[in-house]
Amino acid sequence: MGHKSKNKEGPKSYHVRSGDEVRVISGSFKNSQGKVLRMITGTHRVELEIPDLADDRKIKKHVKRSQQFPQGTIMKMNPTIHVSNVMKMDEFNRRKAKRPEAAKTKKS
Numbered sequence: 888m889g890h891k892s893k894n895k896e897g898p899k900s901y902h903v904r905s906g907d908e909v910r911v912i913s914g915s916f917k918n919s920q921g922k923v924l925r926m927i928t929g930t931h932r933v934e935l936e937i938p939d940l941a942d943d944r945k946i947k948k949h950v951k952r953s954q955q956f957p958q959g960t961i962m963k964m965n966p967t968i969h970v971s972n973v974m975k976m977d978e979f980n981r982r983k984a985k986r987p988e989a990a991k992t993k994k995s
Contacts, residue, residue, distance in 0.1 A: 901926065901970050903933060908976040911935070916944075916966055920976065924965060932967040940966075 903909055903923055911919045921937035945963040952959045 901931075901933075903970065903973055903975055909933070909935065909973040910976055910979045911968060911972060912974050912979075913972040914968060916940075916968060923973075926970075927967060930967075931970050933970055933973060934965050934967050935973070936965055 903926075905923050905925055907923045909921060909923055911917055911921075916935075916937065919935075919937045919940065921935040921940075924934045924936050926933055942963050946966050948962045948964055950956055950960050950962055
């Protein structure tokens with residue numbers, strides 16, 4: 888009787904895909920809106936392209952000296968966000984449209 892090892896690749900499908908417009912609903916990039924560039928299934932993350940994100944808020948990666956970068960460099964990269972912290976824009980807008988109605992019924 889062996890025990891089953893965990894699946895390190897993650898699920899085969901997520902609620903978002905590459906190219907989807909999404910809204911960040913939690914974390915340091917909360918309320919940002921962007922496009923999914925790629926899915927990183929091993930860590931359950933998505934790489935987002937956020938158009939109005941300033942360079943100082945991007946992720947910094949320190950690169951060692953190489954032929955391409957003789958002095959080394961600090962690269963500014965798009966953020967990767969856990970897939971549970973993003974929501975498709977059409978789903979976000981659908982829920983947003985419902986919110987005022989729900990608030991009115993609670994007051995009555």
